[in-house]
Amino acid sequence: MRLVLLGPPGAGKGTQATQIGRAYDVPVISTGDIFRANVKNGTALGEEAKSFMDRGALVPDDIVIRMVEDRLAQDDCGHGFLLDGFPRTVPQAEALDEILSKQGCPLDVVLRFDVAVDEVVNRVVNRRVCANCGAVYHLQYAPPAVDGVCDACGGPLIQRDDDTEQVVRARMDEYRAKTEKLERYYVERGLLRDVEAVGAVEDVARRTLEALREFERPRDGEGS
Numbered sequence: 001m002r003l004v005l006l007g008p009p010g011a012g013k014g015t016q017a018t019q020i021g022r023a024y025d026v027p028v029i030s031t032g033d034i035f036r037a038n039v040k041n042g043t044a045l046g047e048e049a050k051s052f053m054d055r056g057a058l059v060p061d062d063i064v065i066r067m068v069e070d071r072l073a074q075d076d077c078g079h080g081f082l083l084d085g086f087p088r089t090v091p092q093a094e095a096l097d098e099i100l101s102k103q104g105c106p107l108d109v110v111l112r113f114d115v116a117v118d119e120v121v122n123r124v125v126n127r128r129v130c131a132n133c134g135a136v137y138h139l140q141y142a143p144p145a146v147d148g149v150c151d152a153c154g155g156p157l158i159q160r161d162d163d164t165e166q167v168v169r170a171r172m173d174e175y176r177a178k179t180e181k182l183e184r185y186y187v188e189r190g191l192l193r194d195v196e197a198v199g200a201v202e203d204v205a206r207r208t209l210e211a212l213r214e215f216e217r218p219r220d221g222e223g224s
């Protein structure tokens with residue numbers, strides 16, 4: 001399965017990506033997570049990306065494309081992958097098509113998660129993430145058992161620097177200005193499928209896996 005997840009900030013891409021990655025046994029590649037890991041480790045890439053992320057702007061295409069090309073060349077992507085947060089612009093999508101056509105492995109499907117703006121703002125400003133293992137919580141919908149403490153590893157829960165209402169509205173503006181054009185790009189290629197991303201996480205997961213069933217291919221050694 002070679003899959004792209006599209007959707008506004010806070011649509012639940014990261015939440016569903018974990019479950020899809022597990023179901024299809026493919027690596028989840030989140031460009032946002034890669035940037036945040038670089039920021040945390042104080043790399044030059046992280047420093048460059050942070051100035052864009054903190055104001056809700058997209059990191060320039062050439063930086064993101066190089067980073068994803070390197071990641072897709074790694075062995076674990078040989079049998080598929082899930083891209084969460086890439087591509088986000090038409091030039092990124094064109095670059096992805098070029099990378100995959102060199103490998104002779106085109107995309108199978110692009111899933112778009114659909115959520116209203118007010119719900120997005122609520123989800124993002126109430127999101128908390130574990131500084132240690134990256135587990136994601138929501139103060140109302142998916143709170144930790146103990147305030148401020150990760151259920152999975154006991155690490156401290158923090159708020160992302162770009163999860164303020166002001167920055168999330170800027171991220172929405174970027175989404176409308178640049179990423180919505182990308183939706184048309186994939187509609188024209190017959191690859192886009194919509195998933196209604198409101199309701200309980202388990203219901204969205206069920207709808208997502210149902211939408212993917214039509215694109216399943218036999219695994220190696222199956223159904224010759």
Ligand code: AP5
Nearest residue numbers: 009010011012013014015031032053059085123127137138
């Ligand atoms: P990135 O990290 O990709 O952020 P994003 O796309 O804005 O998405 P989020 O991580 O905010 O949300 P999500 O959809 O994953 O939602 P989640 O599952 O966490 O990018 C950050 C920045 O990096 C960008 O602004 C940009 O600067 C840069 N960047 C990254 N990729 C780039 C690229 N390709 N090009 C250029 N720049 C790039 O869920 C959100 C919350 O809602 C959680 O609290 C969760 O618990 C809760 N939740 C989830 N599902 C549900 C549900 N069904 N019901 C109730 N609550 C739910």
